[in-house]
Amino acid sequence: MPVMTYLEAISDALREQLRADERVLVMGEDVGAFGGAFKVTDGFVEEFGEARVMDTPLAESAIVGTAIGAAVVGMRPVCEMQFADFVSCGFDQLVNVAGKTHYRSGLAVPIVVRLPSGGGFSGGPFHSQNPEAWFMHAPGIKVLAPSTPEDAKGLLTAAIRDPNPVVYLEHKHLYRRVKGEVPAGAYETPMTARVAREGSELTVIAYGAMVHAALEATAPDQLDDASVEVLDLRSLVPLDEDAILASVAKTSKVLIVDEANETCAAGAQVAALIAERAFEQLDGPVRRVATPDVPIPFSPPLEQAVLPSADRIRDACRDLLDY
Amino acid sequence: MATQTAGSAAADDPARTGDRADPAALSPHLTADDRVALLRHMLLMRAIEARALTLYRQGRVPGSFYDGFGQEAVSVGAAFAMAAQDRLCILHRDLGAHLVRGVEPPRILAQYMGRASGVTGGRDGNVHFGDPALGCVPMVSMLPDMMCVATGMAMAFKLRGEARVALTFFGDGSTSRGDFHEAMNWAGVQRLPVVFVLENNQYAYSTPLEKQFAVDPVERARVYGFPGVTVDGNDVEAVFEAVWVARERALAGEGPTLIEAVTMRMHGHAAHDDMRYVPPEQLAAWAARDPIERQERRLVELGVDVAALRAEVEAEVEAAAAEALAAPMPDPADATRGVFAVGEAQPLGDGRAPWSGFANDAPARANGGDSGAVR
Numbered sequence: 001m002p003v004m005t006y007l008e009a010i011s012d013a014l015r016e017q018l019r020a021d022e023r024v025l026v027m028g029e030d031v032g033a034f035g036g037a038f039k040v041t042d043g044f045v046e047e048f049g050e051a052r053v054m055d056t057p058l059a060e061s062a063i064v065g066t067a068i069g070a071a072v073v074g075m076r077p078v079c080e081m082q083f084a085d086f087v088s089c090g091f092d093q094l095v096n097v098a099g100k101t102h103y104r105s106g107l108a109v110p111i112v113v114r115l116p117s118g119g120g121f122s123g124g125p126f127h128s129q130n131p132e133a134w135f136m137h138a139p140g141i142k143v144l145a146p147s148t149p150e151d152a153k154g155l156l157t158a159a160i161r162d163p164n165p166v167v168y169l170e171h172k173h174l175y176r177r178v179k180g181e182v183p184a185g186a187y188e189t190p191m192t193a194r195v196a197r198e199g200s201e202l203t204v205i206a207y208g209a210m211v212h213a214a215l216e217a218t219a220p221d222q223l224d225d226a227s228v229e230v231l232d233l234r235s236l237v238p239l240d241e242d243a244i245l246a247s248v249a250k251t252s253k254v255l256i257v258d259e260a261n262e263t264c265a266a267g268a269q270v271a272a273l274i275a276e277r278a279f280e281q282l283d284g285p286v287r288r289v290a291t292p293d294v295p296i297p298f299s300p301p302l303e304q305a306v307l308p309s310a311d312r313i314r315d316a317c318r319d320l321l322d323y
Numbered sequence: 324m325a326t327q328t329a330g331s332a333a334a335d336d337p338a339r340t341g342d343r344a345d346p347a348a349l350s351p352h353l354t355a356d357d358r359v360a361l362l363r364h365m366l367l368m369r370a371i372e373a374r375a376l377t378l379y380r381q382g383r384v385p386g387s388f389y390d391g392f393g394q395e396a397v398s399v400g401a402a403f404a405m406a407a408q409d410r411l412c413i414l415h416r417d418l419g420a421h422l423v424r425g426v427e428p429p430r431i432l433a434q435y436m437g438r439a440s441g442v443t444g445g446r447d448g449n450v451h452f453g454d455p456a457l458g459c460v461p462m463v464s465m466l467p468d469m470m471c472v473a474t475g476m477a478m479a480f481k482l483r484g485e486a487r488v489a490l491t492f493f494g495d496g497s498t499s500r501g502d503f504h505e506a507m508n509w510a511g512v513q514r515l516p517v518v519f520v521l522e523n524n525q526y527a528y529s530t531p532l533e534k535q536f537a538v539d540p541v542e543r544a545r546v547y548g549f550p551g552v553t554v555d556g557n558d559v560e561a562v563f564e565a566v567w568v569a570r571e572r573a574l575a576g577e578g579p580t581l582i583e584a585v586t587m588r589m590h591g592h593a594a595h596d597d598m599r600y601v602p603p604e605q606l607a608a609w610a611a612r613d614p615i616e617r618q619e620r621r622l623v624e625l626g627v628d629v630a631a632l633r634a635e636v637e638a639e640v641e642a643a644a645a646e647a648l649a650a651p652m653p654d655p656a657d658a659t660r661g662v663f664a665v666g667e668a669q670p671l672g673d674g675r676a677p678w679s680g681f682a683n684d685a686p687a688r689a690n691g692g693d694s695g696a697v698r
Contacts, residue, residue: 075482105460
C-alpha cells in the first residue's frame with residue numbers, strides 16, 4: 001500500500017474523482033496554474049484543463065454561490081477556500097442557500113467546500129481558525145474533519161459523492177507532517193468515529209490535528225501505563241453518538257479536546273450529549289481542553305500559550321485518572 | 324452610454340415566430356396568441372395575490388404577505404422569453420414567472436397558507452419557493468444571493484457546451500450588496516450566458532433610490548464588461564423583448580446582460596406596511612401606468628374579449644382558493660424530516676415554456692438536460 005502525506009492523500013482523492021466523474025469540478029483562488037496555496041491541486045490544470053480546475057475571482061461568496069448553481073444543474077463542484085478563515089465571506093451562501101435548499105424544496109445541493117484550517121505555525125488571527133462549529137450549528141451541512149491520510153482520502157471521496165453540501169476541514173498542520181498508508185483506488189470512509197487507540201480507563205475524544213496531540217499525550221509511557229482510549233470523531237455532522245456513548249460506557253471517564261475556541265465548540269456538543277445520555281456511566285466530570293476564546297495570536301510564544309498542547313492534554317488526563 | 328434601447332437590434336432579426344408575428348406587437352417575436360397569454364398570466368398573478376390578501380386579512384395566511392402588485396409585467400414578460408431547459412431563480416415579487424413555468428394556482432395559495440399541498444409543504448411561506456421540477460431554484464431572503472447561483476448555473480452550461488441560459492431577478496436594494504458585484508464581475512469575466520433582471524420598483528422596503536445608490540446601477544454593467552439595458556418594466560411586451568434579446572446574446576456566446584426593468588411597488592413591502600413613506604402623487608402617477616390595463620387596451624384593439632378573459636381567470640382562482648382551503652395543514656412529525664438529501668441527487672427538471680417561438684425549437688431540446696454530461 002502506498003505511503004502518502006495527508007496532503008498527498010487529499011490530492012489523490014481529488015484527482016481520482018476528477019478522472020472518474022466528469023461532473024466533478026475544482027474551483028477556487030489560485031487552484032489552477034499555481035496549484036493552490038498549499039499545492040493540493042498541483043499539476044491538475046495540466047491534466048484536466050482550466051475549465052475543470054478553475055481559477056476564480058477573489059470572491060468567496062460567489063465561489064460558494066456559483067458552486068451551488070453548478071451543482072443543481074448536475075455538476076459536482078469542489079470549492080477550495082484558500083484558508084478556512086475566508087469561509088466567513090462565503091458563510092451566507094453556505095448557510096442560507098446550500099444548507100436550506102433541500103429542506104425547503106427537495107432539491108439536493110451536492111457541493112464540497114474544502115477548508116484548510118487550524119493553527120500552530122504563526123498564521124495569525126486570519127489564517128489559523130477552526131470554524132467547524134459555525135457549520136455544525138447550521139442545519140443541512142455535513143462537517144468532516146479527518147486526521148489521517150487514509151481517512152482524508154476516503155472522507156473526501158465520500159464527500160464528493162454525497163448529495164449534500166459538505167464542509168471538509170483539512171488541517172494545515174497535518175498536510176506534510178503526517179504520513180500513512182493509503183489504499184490505491186477510490187474508497188469511501190464512513191462518516192462515523194474511529195477508535196484511534198483502544199483503552200479502558202479513560203476516553204479522549206478529538207478530531208483533526210488534536211487526535212495526534214491526544215495520541216502523543218496519552219502514549220502508555222507518558223501516563224504510567226494507563227489504558228487510554230482515543231476516539232477520532234472524523235465526522236462532526238453527522239456525529240457518531242453511538243460510538244461516543246459506547247466508549248464512555250467502557251471507560252467511565254472522558255476528556256474532550258478541541259483546537260477550536262472553547263465556547264460552543266464541537267466538544268461542547270459532545271459534552272452535552274454525554275451529560276444527557278451517559279450520566280449514570282460517568283465516574284468523574286466531563287473535562288474539556290480547548291483554545292480559550294481569543295483570536296489566534298501570531299507570535300510563537302503567544303500562539304503556543306493558547307493552542308491545546310500534548311502537555312495540557314496529559315495534565316487533564318492525569319487529573320481524570322486520579323479522580 | 325451604458326444604456327441601450329431594448330429591441331432595436333432584434334427588430335431586424337429573423338423572428339422565430341416568422342410570418343405569424345402580430346404586426347401590432349411591440350416585439351416582433353410575439354403572435355396574437357402570445358400577447359393574450361402574457362395578459363392572461365398577469366391577470367392570474369394579480370388575481371391570486373388579491374385573493375391571498377383577502378385570505379391574509381381573514382387570518383388564514385400566517386406571518387405577513389408579500390406581493391408584486393403593479394410589477395406583473397416584469398416577471399411574466401421575462402419568464403415568457405425563457406426556454407423549457409433554461410433555469411430561473413425567481414424572487415418574491417415575481418409570482419408571474421412561476422405561473423409561466425407551470426406552477427398551478429392551488430399549490431400557490433396553499434403555499435401562502437402553510438398547507439401540506441403548498442409548493443414547500445409548509446416549510447417556507449409567501450413566494451419563497453421554486454419548483455425544482457420546473458427548472459427553478461428557490462430563492463432565499465438574503466438578496467441578491469441568487470445572482471451567484473444563477474451565475475453558477477450559467478457557468479455549468481458554458482462548461483458543458485449547452486445552448487441554455489440562466490436568469491435571475493433582484494431589486495434595487497440588492498444592488499448595494501456584495502453578491503451583486505461578485506456575480507456581475509464573475510459573469511463578466513467568464514462571459515456567461517446569464518440574464519440579470521434588476522427590478523427597480525423605487526423602494527427597498529421604505530428606502531428610496533436616492534438613499535440606495537449614487538449612480539443608476541444599470542450603468543455598472545458596462546464596467547463589468549457587458550451591456551446594461553433599461554426597459555419600461557410596466558410594459559410586458561417590452562420586458563419580453565429585452566429578455567429575448569439578452570437570451571439570444573447569451574446563446575451566441577456574447578455573455579451576460581443586465582436589464583433594469585423600471586416599475587413601481589404599488590403595495591407596501593408586505594401586508595403590514597402602510598407605505599406612509601410613499602408620496603400619494605407618486606402612487607397616482609404609477610397607477611395610471613398599470614401594466615395590466617396597458618396590455619388590455621392593446622388587446623381590446625385587436626378585438627380580444629378581455630372581460631371574458633378576466634372572468635375566466637377569476638373563476639380559476641376562486642376554484643384554486645377553494646382547493647387550497649380544503650387542503651390539510653402539514654403533519655408536525657414532518658418538521659424534522661428532509662434536512663439532508665439521501666441517495667442520488669435529483670437535478671432540476673424542465674419548466675413550461677409557452678412562448679410560440681419555442682414550439683418547434685429543436686436545438687434547445689437536444690441538450691442533455693441536467694445530467695451533468697460534459698458535451
